[in-house]
Amino acid sequence: MKKFGCLVLLLLLIVAGAAGFMGRSDWFPWGQESGDGSIQIMAEGQPGEAMMQDVHQACDAFNRTMEQTMGIRLQRNVKVYVGGTEADYQQILEREFNLAPEEAKAIADISGGWTGGKKAITAINGKAGVMNSSSDRISTTAHELFHQVQYELSDGNDTDEQALFWLEEGSADYVGADLAARLGGKSMQKWILDVKAELMGAPHVVSPENLQHSTLEQRKALMGKDLHSYQMSDLMTWYLLTTRAKGHEGEKLAQYFRQLKEVKQGEAAFQNTFGVSLEDFLRQFDRWWKEEQTKPALLHFEAREGVSQALVRSLEAETNAVQTMFQNRLGQQLHGEYQIVLANNQEDLAEAVKTYCSIPEEQAKELAASSLWIENGSTVLLNASQIESDRQQSFTVGVMLMRVMQGQRMGQPERGIEWLMRGSGYLMGVARLGEKGLGTLSQYQRAWLDSLRKAGRVPQLAQMATADGFRQVSQSYSDDTASVMAEYAAAELVNRRGWPSLVRWAEATRTLGDAQKAFRQVYGQSSVDFEAELQSRVQRQIVNAR
Numbered sequence: 368m369k370k371f372g373c374l375v376l377l378l379l380l381i382v383a384g385a386a387g388f389m390g391r392s393d394w395f396p397w398g399q400e401s402g403d404g405s406i407q408i409m410a411e412g413q414p415g416e417a418m419m420q421d422v423h424q425a426c427d428a429f430n431r432t433m434e435q436t437m438g439i440r441l442q443r444n445v446k447v448y449v450g451g452t453e454a455d456y457q458q459i460l461e462r463e464f465n466l467a468p469e470e471a472k473a474i475a476d477i478s479g480g481w482t483g484g485k486k487a488i489t490a491i492n493g494k495a496g497v498m499n500s501s502s503d504r505i506s507t508t509a510h511e512l513f514h515q516v517q518y519e520l521s522d523g524n525d526t527d528e529q530a531l532f533w534l535e536e537g538s539a540d541y542v543g544a545d546l547a548a549r550l551g552g553k554s555m556q557k558w559i560l561d562v563k564a565e566l567m568g569a570p571h572v573v574s575p576e577n578l579q580h581s582t583l584e585q586r587k588a589l590m591g592k593d594l595h596s597y598q599m600s601d602l603m604t605w606y607l608l609t610t611r612a613k614g615h616e617g618e619k620l621a622q623y624f625r626q627l628k629e630v631k632q633g634e635a636a637f638q639n640t641f642g643v644s645l646e647d648f649l650r651q652f653d654r655w656w657k658e659e660q661t662k663p664a665l666l667h668f669e670a671r672e673g674v675s676q677a678l679v680r681s682l683e684a685e686t687n688a689v690q691t692m693f694q695n696r697l698g699q700q701l702h703g704e705y706q707i708v709l710a711n712n713q714e715d716l717a718e719a720v721k722t723y724c725s726i727p728e729e730q731a732k733e734l735a736a737s738s739l740w741i742e743n744g745s746t747v748l749l750n751a752s753q754i755e756s757d758r759q760q761s762f763t764v765g766v767m768l769m770r771v772m773q774g775q776r777m778g779q780p781e782r783g784i785e786w787l788m789r790g791s792g793y794l795m796g797v798a799r800l801g802e803k804g805l806g807t808l809s810q811y812q813r814a815w816l817d818s819l820r821k822a823g824r825v826p827q828l829a830q831m832a833t834a835d836g837f838r839q840v841s842q843s844y845s846d847d848t849a850s851v852m853a854e855y856a857a858a859e860l861v862n863r864r865g866w867p868s869l870v871r872w873a874e875a876t877r878t879l880g881d882a883q884k885a886f887r888q889v890y891g892q893s894s895v896d897f898e899a900e901l902q903s904r905v906q907r908q909i910v911n912a913r
Contacts, residue, residue: 402441402442402443402444402487403444404430404440404441404442404443404444404445405441405444405445406426406429406430406441406444406445406446406447406512407444407445407446407447408422408423408426408447408449409446409447409448409449410448410449410451411448411449411450411451411455411456411458411459412450412451412452412454412455413451414449414450414451414455414493415451415493417501418449418451418493418498418504419449421501421504421505421508422447422449422491422504422508424505424550425504425505425506425508425509425512425546425547425550426447426508426512428546428549428550429441429508429509429512429546432509432545432546432549433516433617436545436616436617436618437617437618437620437621438617438618438621439516439520439621441512441515441516441519442519443487443515443519444487445487445488445489445512445515446463446487446488446489447488447489447490447491447508447511447512448463448488448489448490448491449491449493450490450491450492450493450494451493451494452493452494453475453476453492453494453495454475455493456475456490456491456492456493456494456495457471457472457474457475458471459490460474460475460481460490463483463486463488463490464481464483464486464488464490475492478492478495479491479492479495479496479497479498479507480492480495480497480507480508480510480511481511482511482512482514482515484514484515484517484518484519484523484525485518485523487515489511489512489514489515491507491508491511495507500552500724500725500726500727501552501725502547502552502553502725503547503552503725505543505546505547505550505552506540506543506544506546506547506552507543508543509542509543509545509546509547510539510540510542510543511539513538513539513542513543514535514539516624517530517535517538517539517624520621520624520625520627520628521624521625521627521628522627522628524627524628524631525624525627527580527581528580529627529631529632529633530627530633531578531579531580531633531634531637531645532578532579532580532581532589532596532600533575533578533579533599533600533603533604534600534603534604534607534623534633534637536596536597536600536601537597537600537601537602537603537604537605538604538620538623540597540600540601540604541601541604541605541608541616541620542620544558544559547725552725553723553724553725554723556706557706557723557744557745557746558601559601559602559605560704560705560706560744560745560746561744561745561746562598562601562602562605563602563659563703563704563745564703564704564705564744564745564775565595565598565744566595566598566599566602567660567702567703567775568774568775568776568777568778568779568877569593569595569598569778570593570778570779570877570878570880571593571594571595572594572595572598572599573589573594573595573596573599575599575603575649575652575653576649577589578596578599578600578603579633579645580633602656603652606652606655606656607641607648607652608620610651611641611642611643611648612641619640619641622640623636623637623640623641624636626639626640633645659702659704660702661702662702663690663700663701663702664690664700664701664702664703664704664705665703665704665705666683666686666704666705666706666707667704667705667706667707668682668683668707668709669706669707669708669709670709670751671708671709671710671711671715671719672711672715673711673712673715674709674710674711674751678709678751678754678760679709681757681760682707682709682760682764685760685761685764685765685799686707686764686768688761688799688802689764689765689768689795689799690768692765692795692798692799692802693768693769693772696798696866696867697866697867697869697870698867698870699870701768701771701772701775702775703745703775704745705745705746705747705771706723706745706746706747707747707749708723708746708747708748708749709749709751710735710748710749710750710751711751711752712750712751712752713735713736713750713752714735716735716738716741716748716749716750717731717732717734717735717736718731719748720734720735720741720743720748723743723746723748724741724743724744724746724748726743735750738750739753739754739763740763740767742770742771742774747767747771749763749767757803758800758805761796761799761800761803761805762796762797762799762800763796764796764799765792765795765796765797765798765799765800766792766793766795766796767792768795769791769792769794769795769796770788770792772870772873773788773791773792773869773870773873776870776873776874776877777873777874777876777877778876778877779877782876782880782881782882783873783876783882784832784882784883784886784894785831785832785833785834785836785837786828786831786832786837786852786853786856786857787853787856787857787860787872787886787894789837789850789853789854790853790854790855790856790857790858791857791869793850793853793854793857794854794857794858794861794869797811797854808858808861811854811858812855812858815851815852815854815855815858816855816905816908816909818847818848818851819848819851819852819855819905819909820909822844822845822848824844825852825902825905825906825909826840826843826844826848826849826852827840827902828852828853828856828898828901828902829895829898829899829902831849831852831853832894832898837849837853840852852905855901855905856897856898856901857869859901860890860897863890864889864890868889868890871889872885872886872889872890873885875888875889882894
């Protein structure tokens with residue numbers, strides 16, 4: 368989830384303009400500066416103990432890791448300032464980079480970090496979204512420090528005019544993710560799978576051709592989160608290193624920035640380093656990425672200790688069956704690449720969430736206690752002890768993959784209609800049971816009505832449109848009652864407009880940016896009218912059944 372703030376050496380530093388913080392060799396011949404590459408860390412305000420521990424850990428390991436992976440280390444002494452609040456971070460920007468208050472405020476609002484190569488100073492925003500977890504804090508710190516390396520190796524030629532933006536930022540993210548993984552954070556596999564998942568679910572993505580060289584105004588536009596410039600840069604860098612530098616990733620990155628010092632032009636440095644023209648590489652990348660987005664999903668199952676291989680094989684078979692069902696009912700399949708982590712029990716699920724997702728222990732325990740499965744980017748973690756029967760496995764995989772597909776097609780699930788998203792998932796689980804001869808949809812609908820009748824009162828569907836509303840209804844009634852109402856409503860939509868309408872709604876939400884408008888477009892009426900109509904009908908059916 369990168370990261371406005373790490374647009375350091377290239378982006379907003381150029382806003383400083385005449386101050387020249389970026390620096391070129393004729394402004395600042397770094398090779399003449401004395402230093403041993405030490406990193407001095409200073410707290411501004413009260414960043415918090417955990418924050419400072421992670422920043423210190425990243426800084427302590429940085430030079431050592433650079434020596435191991437690239438054969439280099441920082442040549443100058445670098446100062447790292449960590450702001451405890453956004454106001455503290457803004458103050459650092461004003462003081463250390465001589466920025467006007469309004470300019471520093473604008474930068475602080477959108478950035479998690481900023482590095483000035485010429486000054487050998489890095490500022491970190493401790494309250495930025497990219498600093499929420501230990502893994503992210505380590506990664507962000509290393510990202511910023513690698514921009515110092517880029518400046519040194521290129522002798523200040525890693526500027527807007529010379530360097531390739533995507534490789535500048537993508538390599539910094541790559542180094543940050545690598546250091547976080549080495550220090551016990553999220554794995555490199557999860558890093559790149561999360562990048563792929565976010566890009567596949569993004570309503571709009573910047574074109575790789577627009578991530579080369581740009582004017583100041585164009586670079587400002589690239590900072591927009593909706594363009595996903597960092598994720599595209601990350602994917603391009605990963606693909607480049609995988610296909611052109613396998614086993615020598617660090618050495619090749621160092622070579623590229625050294626080439627910038629010699630040739631002072633990104634395209635030439637790129638071809639000299641990687642043996643392919645930028646034009647040919649972009650063509651190859653574009654072809655590969657288009658194929659990736661249309662292939663059936665690749666699911667990597669990882670069984671933790673105590674989980675049987677028989678269960679793994681059974682779940683693999685179920686995922687294949689559900690993909691076939693998706694194709695038959697929805698007209699398309701789930702795409703992308705995901706990790707499916709099978710935990711042995713609730714305690715193991717909490718530990719897996721903590722390990723794989725870099726989530727604090729207490730939060731991981733809360734999630735594990737209330738969830739059968741947890742989705743985190745490209746990773747789905749499942750409590751295997753709760754799906755021992757064939758019926759449970761079939762239903763769970765159907766629900767789980769449908770929810771993943773909706774998230775992918777919708778882009779931002781938090782903007783959806785909660786009862787419809789949940790109901791669609793439950794409905795797909797029921798459909799999978801039906802394919803195994805365990806009941807028809809009409810039979811399940813009658814059972815749901817009977818369940819609502821026994822509950823004595825009918826939940827208000829309109830109150831279940833948001834995640835908070837759904838949670839409140841579940842608490843007022845029960846989880847089962849809220850779920851039954853949601854799946855009954857989703858089944859009614861399928862009966863009216865067919866199974867493919869569920870995905871069409873998700874895709875329309877992504878395109879329009881509004882779940883309510885998408886509902887009207889796909890189902891021919893507002894969700895408010897549908898909710899009221901269904902509520903009245905269910906109430907009548909329950910009364911007549913008494």
